[in-house]
Amino acid sequence: MSSRSRINLRKLVVISALLTANFVWCQSSSHRVVPASPLTEARAQMAKHDLQSAENSIWKVLSSDPNNSDALLLLGMVRSDQQRFAEAETLFNRVLQLDPNSAAAHLNLGKSYLGEKKLANAMVEYQKAGQLLPHDVEVHVTLARLYAANGEFASALSSLDAIPESRLPPDAVPVRVACLLALGRQDQAIKLAHAVKSPSVALAVAEVFVTSKLPQESLKLLSAAAASGKRPPARFYFVKGQALDASGNSAAALENFQKAIALEPNSEEYLLTTAELYARQGKHPEAFEVLQRTYKLDSTSPQVLRPLILEASFSGKSADVQDAAEQLAKSDEPQDLFVAASVFLKNVRQDEAVPLLEKYVEKVPNNATAWVGLGVGYEDLKRFADAQKAFERALQADPKFVDAEYQLGILTSVNGNSGGSIQHFEHAIQINPDHAPSLEKLGGLYLQAGEFEKARDVLLKSEALDPHNRQVEYGLALVYGKLGNREEARIHMDRFEKAGPIGATEKK
Numbered sequence: 001m002s003s004r005s006r007i008n009l010r011k012l013v014v015i016s017a018l019l020t021a022n023f024v025w026c027q028s029s030s031h032r033v034v035p036a037s038p039l040t041e042a043r044a045q046m047a048k049h050d051l052q053s054a055e056n057s058i059w060k061v062l063s064s065d066p067n068n069s070d071a072l073l074l075l076g077m078v079r080s081d082q083q084r085f086a087e088a089e090t091l092f093n094r095v096l097q098l099d100p101n102s103a104a105a106h107l108n109l110g111k112s113y114l115g116e117k118k119l120a121n122a123m124v125e126y127q128k129a130g131q132l133l134p135h136d137v138e139v140h141v142t143l144a145r146l147y148a149a150n151g152e153f154a155s156a157l158s159s160l161d162a163i164p165e166s167r168l169p170p171d172a173v174p175v176r177v178a179c180l181l182a183l184g185r186q187d188q189a190i191k192l193a194h195a196v197k198s199p200s201v202a203l204a205v206a207e208v209f210v211t212s213k214l215p216q217e218s219l220k221l222l223s224a225a226a227a228s229g230k231r232p233p234a235r236f237y238f239v240k241g242q243a244l245d246a247s248g249n250s251a252a253a254l255e256n257f258q259k260a261i262a263l264e265p266n267s268e269e270y271l272l273t274t275a276e277l278y279a280r281q282g283k284h285p286e287a288f289e290v291l292q293r294t295y296k297l298d299s300t301s302p303q304v305l306r307p308l309i310l311e312a313s314f315s316g317k318s319a320d321v322q323d324a325a326e327q328l329a330k331s332d333e334p335q336d337l338f339v340a341a342s343v344f345l346k347n348v349r350q351d352e353a354v355p356l357l358e359k360y361v362e363k364v365p366n367n368a369t370a371w372v373g374l375g376v377g378y379e380d381l382k383r384f385a386d387a388q389k390a391f392e393r394a395l396q397a398d399p400k401f402v403d404a405e406y407q408l409g410i411l412t413s414v415n416g417n418s419g420g421s422i423q424h425f426e427h428a429i430q431i432n433p434d435h436a437p438s439l440e441k442l443g444g445l446y447l448q449a450g451e452f453e454k455a456r457d458v459l460l461k462s463e464a465l466d467p468h469n470r471q472v473e474y475g476l477a478l479v480y481g482k483l484g485n486r487e488e489a490r491i492h493m494d495r496f497e498k499a500g501p502i503g504a505t506e507k508k
Contacts, residue, residue: 042074051078069098073105080112088112103132107139114142119149130159137163141172144179153179170196174204181212190217199225207239215246234263238270245277253277266297268304275307284314295324302331309339318346329356334363338370341377350377361393368398372407379411387411402432409441418445429458436465440472447475452482470499 038060045054055078061071076091092109095102110125123146130139140159147156156179160172173196180189193205202225209218222240226232241256257274264270271294278287288311294304305328312321325343328336329352337360344353357374364370375390388411394404409424425442428435439462446455456479462472473496480489 039070039074042071046074046077046081049081051081054078067098069095069102069105072098073102073108076105076112077108080108080115083115085112085116101132103129106132110142119146122146123150134162137167137169141169141175144172144175148175148179148182151182153182157183170198170201171204173201174208177205178208178212181208181214186214193217193221194224196221199228199230203233203236203239206243207235210239210242210246213246215243218243219247234260234267234270236260237263238267238273242273250277250281268294268297268301271297272303272307275311279307279311279314284311287311288315288317299324300327302328302333302336306336306339309343313342313346318343322347322349334360338364338367341373345373345377348380350380353377354381365393366397368394368401368404371397372401372403375404375407375411379407379414384411384415400431402428402435402438405431406435406438406441409438413441413445418448421445422449434461434465436462436469439465440469440475443472443475443479447479447482452479455479456483468499470496473499 038057042054042057045051045057055075058071058075058078061068062075065071072091072095076088076095079085079088079091089109089112092105092112095105096109099105106125106129110122110129113119113122113125123143126139126143126146130136130143133139140163144156144159147153147159156175160168160176160179163172173192177189177193180186180192193202193209196202196205202221206218206221206225209215209221218239222236222243225236237256238260241253241260244250244256245253254274254277257270257277260270261267261274271290275287275290275294278284278290288308291304291308291311295308298304305324308324309318309321309328312318312324321343325340329340331337331340337356341353341356341360344350344356354374354377357370357377361367361370361374371390371394375387375394378384378387378390388408391404391408391411394401395408398404405424405428409421409428412424413421422442422445425438425445428438429442432438439458443455443459443462446452446458455475459472459476459479462469463476466472473492477489477492477496480486480492
């Protein structure tokens, strides 16, 4: 219920009380008191947000008169306030069956649809309410918002134009500005924006300008709003940060985001935006730290879980987000299945990763990366035939996907087919001549096959790309030994002994 409706209800309560008092005074000799009707009591109780008492009063009427449209309407409003929208809609539709021209039923049914974010349904009901209440400001403003949300900007302006200028509420100005900008009438929008006197409305319009990719106009409005002398709210700093970010001043943007968070530390929106800025700057540990704070506030939202897991991966913290991955795995969205599966693969939980990737590739069959991940999971589960099919499907999706060729080379080598493995690694290098893992494996296979010059050439290139790979240094020591170059063999053996453990830099 709107604040205006609550005020009107309070007036009804006051008038009712005065009338009752007058009646008692006039009839004091007989001590007769006329009680308020149950529906009048219900309205008064709703004005006080005492929904249970209001419902009890309403049922006093409905128990004897189940088709009382006023009672049904009030009960629908109670259900809507309780967010029991399906029941509210049933009640409002029943009122409309009894009285198709009930403006109150159309209006409240529209509000109920808004509560469920059924914008198309809400628009229909507000249109009907607007026909029955052609001078209702609230109806026209809400209808304008709905038109704008649906991209019908001309209709939104027409709805606002139906309101006399003297009665146009300040909160309608941002809607009008947004519509003018969407229709290419930028000069009119800017002129209207700079006529705004209220700092809160100026802030809302500034946010419209940011969304419309006019950050400089947004900053001008914010400067004017700051000059009012009132202490800026957290939203002010957040919008200013967005405008500065869009203007290319990321350092100042971050400073303002941090001010917004200091004022509202539990704002998921502010934290997510700050983390996104850190991520774009390549500051993944900082992004991960901010997202951990967000996760403590909301551990089930995919909007939090997705970036948290990705930034954990970039920060080498995948092991720290396994609970988040388990939560994200409950989602039906393909991208969520993929992200959760990636965590499980990294943490050797293939039995959980594989079913998620199987669901994913059913919905997104042309993602080569997903097929390779699925193939790796199959391979770790010793399902080699399925792994080969998955890698081959990856190449069907992307014939130049080097990781698929590389993984086929690994799988073929495990099966003892050195010749086939060499072909896959050679093809991988044709796709990407600088693919160090393929060069390393190919060098080792050439060495085993006695093709020492070939082995030397590819291993030297692998060393240039990955100078700390101990396995490559060991292979070069063996190759130069076979070629009779003891000096080079000794140099590479020294490097092998000084490097880290074997496998430290290897990639499967």
